[in-house]
Structures are given as structure tokens and as C-alpha cells.
Amino acid sequence: MIKNIVFDIGNVLLKFTPVEFLKSKYKDDKLVEALYENVFKSNEWVELDRGTITEEEATCRFCKRDPHNAKYIREVMETWNEMHVPVEGTSELMKELREKGYKIYLLSNYHLKAFKLISDKYDFIRDVDGGIISSKVKLLKPELEIYKALTNSCGIKPEESIFIDDREENVEAAIKLGFNGIVFKDAYELKGKFDELGIAI
Secondary structure: OOOEEEEOOEOOOEOOOHHHHHHHHOOOHHHHHHHHHHHHOOHHHHHHHHOOOOHHHHHHHHHHHOHHHHHHHHHHHHHHHHHOOEOOOHHHHHHHHHHOOOEEEEEEOOOHHHHHHHHHHOHHHHOOOEEEEHHHHOOOOOOHHHHHHHHHHHOOOHHHEEEEEOOHHHHHHHHHOOOEEEEOOOHHHHHHHHHHOOOOO
């Protein structure tokens, strides 16, 4: 029997679209590509998710690697959270699930400072029964240890839980530990998956 619904955040609850964000700020395609590769595709971005580096340290490294674009790098690091707007329909599904009596949890790779910002901004990020954020535990999906941290800290059983993530490898890791898993496409399809699992909302 399903009792718990576990949500990823990026591209499930909140949009994470760095290329579109950069294109909205800068009209120079070469600059957009340079910023995307240097910042969002970097090892430092992963370290920020893992919580082993601060945003200030990461920004310094980005600027050192590409000093010509240092001004734009700082702009990006100061404003990139602007892209975090709700994914259409998902937070509404969360609310309906809570009203039906399901427990709601978060499991996400997320920067420490960024998570604080979205928690302050959005009620539905705060209105959960618990969760694990990567930067707080120094673990990353799809490492199995982060899923175990969730079950241990929140006292939930994988077989009674559904894990929802936009990345297939993250869902596959959860399934290995006994979770039911759904690869997220959009809220409409997610509702259909819930129906298939006997969760009527």
C-alpha cells in the first residue's frame, strides 16, 4: 500500500532551464554557450549540489577560468535562481495528495543557498513531511546512500513509497532499493501514472 510520495525539485516542482535563462539575459550565442559550459556544466556545480563548496568559492573559480567573462559570471551567479518558477500543475498535485492523506517528502540535489531561497519563497516547498537535500548531507543522487538517508531519517519504507524524478538514472537507483518509481514528464502524465498505481486524485 502506497503511503508516501517523494518528489525531486528541479524540473519536477520548479523549473531548471539554464540555457533558456541565459538566452533571456544575453543575446550573444557564444557568450551563452561559454557561460553554460563554465558554470552549469562544471564540476563546481556538482560540488555545490554536494555541499562541499560555497557559491563564493565556485564563483571565484568560474571567474578565474574565464576572466574575460567575469562580469557576466557574477551576474549569472547572483540571478540564476530567477529561473526557479513552478512547473505547471505539480504543486497542485502535491496539495491534493496531502488532502488525501499521503505523506509528502522531498529528495533533491540542490545547492544549500538556493534551497534556502526557494523554501522562503514557496509554501509548497516548506509544506512537506520531511526530506533530504543533497548539500545538507554531502550525498548526491543517484548514489544509493542518499535514498537510504531518506528512509532512515524519515522512517519510511521504500515499498510504501513512490519516488518521482525527471532523470531516469535517479529513478532506477530508487527502484533498486524497493521504491516505486516514476520518471517525470509533466503533471498531466504524472496524474495518469498515479491512476495506474491506484492513487485517485
